[in-house]
Amino acid sequence: MRILHVNKFLYRRGGAEGYMLDLAELQVRAGHEVAFYGMDHPENPPRPYQAHFAPLVVLEPPPSGIARRMATAANMIYSPAGRRGIDQLVREFQPDVAHVHNIYHQLSPSVLRPLAARAVPTVLTLHDYKLICPSYQLLDHGRVCEACLGGHFHHAVLRRCKDDSLGASAMVAAESTVHRLTRAYGTVRWFISPSRFLAGKMAQGGVYPDRLRVLDHFVDTASTVPKTVPGGQVLFAGRLAPEKGVDVLIGAMAGLGSWAELDVAGDGPERARLEALAVEHAPGRVRFHGRLPKGRLLDMVRSAAVVVVPSRWYENQPMAVLEAFACGVPVVTTDLGGLPELVDPGRDGEVVAANDPEALASSLKGLLADPDRALELGQAARRKAERRFAPERHLGTLEALYRSVA
Numbered sequence: 001m002r003i004l005h006v007n008k009f010l011y012r013r014g015g016a017e018g019y020m021l022d023l024a025e026l027q028v029r030a031g032h033e034v035a036f037y038g039m040d041h042p043e044n045p046p047r048p049y050q051a052h053f054a055p056l057v058v059l060e061p062p063p064s065g066i067a068r069r070m071a072t073a074a075n076m077i078y079s080p081a082g083r084r085g086i087d088q089l090v091r092e093f094q095p096d097v098a099h100v101h102n103i104y105h106q107l108s109p110s111v112l113r114p115l116a117a118r119a120v121p122t123v124l125t126l127h128d129y130k131l132i133c134p135s136y137q138l139l140d141h142g143r144v145c146e147a148c149l150g151g152h153f154h155h156a157v158l159r160r161c162k163d164d165s166l167g168a169s170a171m172v173a174a175e176s177t178v179h180r181l182t183r184a185y186g187t188v189r190w191f192i193s194p195s196r197f198l199a200g201k202m203a204q205g206g207v208y209p210d211r212l213r214v215l216d217h218f219v220d221t222a223s224t225v226p227k228t229v230p231g232g233q234v235l236f237a238g239r240l241a242p243e244k245g246v247d248v249l250i251g252a253m254a255g256l257g258s259w260a261e262l263d264v265a266g267d268g269p270e271r272a273r274l275e276a277l278a279v280e281h282a283p284g285r286v287r288f289h290g291r292l293p294k295g296r297l298l299d300m301v302r303s304a305a306v307v308v309v310p311s312r313w314y315e316n317q318p319m320a321v322l323e324a325f326a327c328g329v330p331v332v333t334t335d336l337g338g339l340p341e342l343v344d345p346g347r348d349g350e351v352v353a354a355n356d357p358e359a360l361a362s363s364l365k366g367l368l369a370d371p372d373r374a375l376e377l378g379q380a381a382r383r384k385a386e387r388r389f390a391p392e393r394h395l396g397t398l399e400a401l402y403r404s405v406a
Contacts, residue, residue: 001402002033004095004120006086008106010038010047012294014239015319016102016127019217023099023398026218026391035093037086039106049093052085057106069167076175079108087114097402100124100188104136105175109184116187121405123190126198127316131185132205134172135161137313142242144314144336149205153177189405192398194317195338201314213401218394219322219385224298226328226382230371232305233261234364235329237297237320240268245310245334247277251357252310252364254281260368262286263304265297302327305374306367309333312354317342325385330377332363348381 005024009017024034038044040053047053057075075081082103098115100122115122128136133148134156140147141164147155153173155161162168179185191208193199194217203209234253238244246264253262262282264274267290278286292300301307307324309315314337321342324331333339334354343349350367352359367374 001096001399001406002035002094003027003402004035004037004090004093004098005101006037006098006103006107006111007101008039008103009041009044010036011041011043011045013043016125018319019125019127020099020101022218022220023394026395030395035089035095037089037111049089052089052092054079054082054085054107059105069171073171073174076105076108076171077178079106079110082107083110083114086111087118090114090118090120095120096406098122099402102127102130104130109179112185112187122188123192123401123405124185124188125192125194126202127194129198129201129314130176131207132202134169134176137243138201139243139313142312144312146201148176149201151177151180151206153180190401192401195341197314197338197341198316215397215401216389216394217317217319217322218391219319219326219389220391221326221382221386221389222391224323224326225302226326227302227375227378228328230305230375232303232329232371233263234368235263235265235301235304235307236310237265237301237307237323238309238318240264240266240270240274242270243311243313244268244270245312245354246270246274248312248355248357248360249308249310250274250277250281250286252360253278253285255358255361256365256368258285260285260364263300264288265290265292265300267291298323298327301329304329305371306349306364307331308360308364309339310354310360311336311339313337315339322385322389325381325389328375328378328382330367330374330381332360332367344380344384346377348377348384 005020007020012018027034036047040056098120129138130136134153140159153176156173157169160169162172191212192215196214199212199214301324307329311334317338321331331349333343333351335351336354340351343351345351350363352363
């Protein structure tokens, strides 16, 4: 098949991009022909058809001046450049199916209409809660919030959910309201959710319940060497943002004593605050490594005794868990979102309450104090990855979904 992947960023920026790029590589190896459409960005690798990409839109920091902000807001609702660019690409590439990922803000759902007009069926993988929450995360200043569920997007303005800014919150609320009223995503044939939890929230929020399908992500165990020697320390791998709960993890490390150490792989807006917090609560025991290439990151995962996902928001199905399982390392997660769907407590990891450093410290202490048990849990996690998250299984189900609409 000729498959067009559509995402605003086309470099390995986060979980959505990592999934898309790994999937595209898997599809090429299976004999499919793949092309990409996205935003023109200096970090993009060279791509065919990049002359048609949408122009770069920078939202962080927000543009200065009323005129530029109004133009940005209009582009978030409907991007004429995005519509024209994808229409030109489709005419040249002639895809059998389009697989859409994160198009919000920079591309907008304007890219969907040309696909429908040229009879290209579309499926969309849900990587977050944007279609039911203007600020993506179902969070209100760090606390889980479902006030906007069902299209009540004015709550985002009342609560200033976007960066605690009235203007930014009004902008994203208007974007979500217009897109819902105009059924901007109505041409999508399947909405693919990696977790049952996210699919349930989307159905509860009125996002085409009859078009929702649950499909686990995948992880390549064939080329991933598992951990074979017990021991190691604690690892967090991911974006350093408030919703990730790394501050809770640092608080847990303070309760473990001088024998426990933490490695933090990743970067983000919280890094400076977290580094200061580590100096205060666990001096000399927390190492920040920044963003790492995938190979180096997997080496670090493999050397860890346990990987921690201390999120305080409704995580979907983070690749940090699947990659830890592939490396034969157990995972401790919080009890929110899709995380409890991944970990079987006492078999391949542990599940603890969110925002509870004492409970997290207790769970970590048990694993660090018994390296052989931690290794045993990791071996069970590896077997789960080979069985449940096999690339062949994912690709086969996805191809069936493609065929059902193509």
